[in-house]
Amino acid sequence: xxxxxxxxxxxxxxxxxxxxxxxxxxxxxxxxxxxxxxxxxxxxxxxxxxxxxxxxxxxxxxxxxxxxxxxxxxxxxxxxxxxxxxxxxxxxxxxxxxxxxxxxxxxxxxxxxxxxxxxxxxxxxxxxxxxxxxxxxxxxxxxxxxxxxxxxxxxxxxxxxxxxxxxxxxxxxxxxxxxxxxxxxxxxxxxxxxxxxxxxxxxxxxxxxxxxxxxxxxxxxxxxxxxxxxxxxxxxxxxxxxxxxxxxxxxx
Numbered sequence: 001x002x003x004x005x006x007x008x009x010x011x012x013x014x015x016x017x018x019x020x021x022x023x024x025x026x027x028x029x030x031x032x033x034x035x036x037x038x039x040x041x042x043x044x045x046x047x048x049x050x051x052x053x054x055x056x057x058x059x060x061x062x063x064x065x066x067x068x069x070x071x072x073x074x075x076x077x078x079x080x081x082x083x084x085x086x087x088x089x090x091x092x093x094x095x096x097x098x099x100x101x102x103x104x105x106x107x108x109x110x111x112x113x114x115x116x117x118x119x120x121x122x123x124x125x126x127x128x129x130x131x132x133x134x135x136x137x138x139x140x141x142x143x144x145x146x147x148x149x150x151x152x153x154x155x156x157x158x159x160x161x162x163x164x165x166x167x168x169x170x171x172x173x174x175x176x177x178x179x180x181x182x183x184x185x186x187x188x189x190x191x192x193x194x195x196x197x198x199x200x201x202x203x204x205x206x207x208x209x210x211x212x213x214x215x216x217x218x219x220x221x222x223x224x225x226x227x228x229x230x231x232x233x234x235x236x237x238x239x240x241x242x243x244x245x246x247x248x249x250x251x252x
Contacts (some may be wrong), residue, residue: 007039008207016038019057019215022178024223024231026157027238028054030245032208045201048194051187052205057182057212058081064176064220075105076178078138083160091193107243108157113162114239117232121168121243128169137167138176142182150193155242157183158235168249172228180220 003011014035022028029050037048132141141163149156160182164175174204194200223231 001078001203003039011035011039011204011208012211015053015057015211017214018054019060019212019217020059020219020222021197021215021234021238022212023061023216023219024176025234025238026155026179026183028057028212029153030238030241033048036059036204037105044194044197044199048191048197049201051114051191051194051204052200053208053212054072055184055187055191056209057216058180058187059115060069060213060216060218061180062184064217065224066075068224070174070177071181072178073181075134076181078135079099079142079182079232082138082143083149083182084185084189086143086146086148087150088191088193090147091190092150094151099238106152106155107246108237109243110158110246113242114236115157116162116166117158117235117239128165128171130167130169132167134168135183136238137163141167146182146186146189149183150190155239156186158239161235166229172231173223176231179219 002206014031018028020032021031032050032053033046036049037043041049044182061189062071066073142160145156145159145163157179160179161172161175164178165172168175170178
């Protein structure tokens with residue numbers, strides 16, 4: 001695409017902000033996708049290019065959390081594998097089945113997630129009792145959420161975080177860190193499918209990747225400094241913004 005330097009600057013700034021927000025609460029796509037479409041991208045190009053730049057933000061966050069000793073990557077082998085496989089399958093299925101019917105029901109699910117984060121006493125900066133073994137968690141939770149992320153996507157980060165908090169007993173900062181790790185896997189799977197389909201606009205995606213990397217780095221640092229005081233209200237806010245967006249989209 002022949003874009004002006006002003007548009008490149010706008011997209012870079014957008015990805016910088018999105019990377020910061022996404023590393024804290026998810027929802028960076030709320031910022032990136034509309035901006036890409038308004039810049040003249042076809043929807044499939046916008047989605048594919050968003051996945052490319054978003055991977056760099058998640059990788060930046062994962063590397064920061066790992067240096068801080070928050071991530072337990074060896075224990076995540078099964079969840080990583082199941083979420084990757086689920087996302088790859090979801091990305092393949094969405095090419096043959098319309099996801100329009102989900103728009104009617106997903107806002108209710110997102111609303112339930114938001115209310116849980118808003119009122120649950122389990123949400124905080126301390127770990128709670130684990131309720132599910134990691135193998136079962138991978139089989140029942142991360143595989144399904146991974147499929148959903150590849151198939152449709154909105155609030156998948158919130159769903160991962162919900163699972164980590166409610167079933168594995170993680171504190172909110174730890175859940176946020178491990179959510180970014182699984183989203184790195186699901187986005188890699190989805191991006192692979194889009195690359196094979198030739199839908200990625202590489203020059204734009206790599207320009208935005210720089211902004212994502214920087215934004216995610218400082219967003220991750222903010223999570224470590226502020227903990228649930230920052231993550232909890234942002235998660236709830238992003239959930240309600242997703243609901244609003246989906247309702248408006250369903251009722252133009």
